[in-house]
Amino acid sequence: MIVRIMGEGQLRLDAGSLDDLNRLDDELGAAIDSGDDERFRAALLALLDAVRAAGTPVPDEELVDSDLVLPYAEAHVDEVRAMLTDDGLIPESRTS
């Protein structure tokens, strides 16, 4: 399984670490729904740490799709929420 951390690149993870990630992803989803940036940041950092610890970086020259994508560490909860709405990842949507 390939996971991309935005701005950092891709990591390869065993399917075995999925359970942990699922649990952390649930918390991230709940944090986004709550709109609480502190809670969101804690959940995001926990998830990023778990992915970094369990994964091996994909070599630079390898061209491969990601199965999962994680926001970058400094992302604000509102930013990520905006990414998840229909406008998607287009930065200009923040100004509207």
Added chain:
Amino acid sequence: MGILQRMSMIFRAKADKALDRAEDPRETLDYSYKKQLELLQKVRRGVADVATSRKRIEVQMSQLAGQADKLQNQAAKALELGREDLAREALTRKSGLANQITDLQTQHSNLQGEEEKLTLAAQRLQAKVESFRTRKETIKATYTAAEAQTRIGEAFSGISEEMSDVGLAVQRAEDKTAELQARAGAVDELLASGVLEDVTGTAKDDITVELDRMASTNDVELELARMKQEITAGPSGAAPRELEGEAAAPAEQPATEPTQEGEQR
């Protein structure tokens, strides 16, 4: 995987949209490669922009630190001359500068982090672009248009995903740099307007003027005292005796101090 899966779907959709699919997939490969090279240029420019901002902040930090040093020296000098009020003023201004410096330090480490990330992103993208080029040439040389379609697959979406990500990273770096440049501009203005320069710069500020005035008054008083002493020493007062007297005077003080300490105990 709720959020993560949704994000990857959005990513893929965006990457797909970015592809202008031509009739012949081999043309699409060339077009995409051109876009990749453009993006690589953009990322490198981004790295250079961030580095420029970082250097500008470094210059400002050293200017402010220099001014803080001057104020510290002024405070010491003022205290020596017994002017606590002036010393206090100098230290107050210095603490104002210290806040500015702390703020700049934060910005500086922000930019450093951004620069590192972008530099790595540029390296990553370059390696991927190079590997895409090799793959593209192989596909073009080996397959017909129809066959190429099925061979492009993951190489294509892989690079598109990387391009989306790097594109967004550059955008974020540019936003951050623009924001910091506006703030750096404000510090430049502050430095140039003389608000800070007046305190310590080449043009004499109020503290310096006061210290200079006091120093010269002090010098005059000392000179006068010395001259008076010469006169009162009388005609027989030969120069050697006076020198002995001067040399003896400082030696007396340390001698008395231990006695005082002894009495206190």
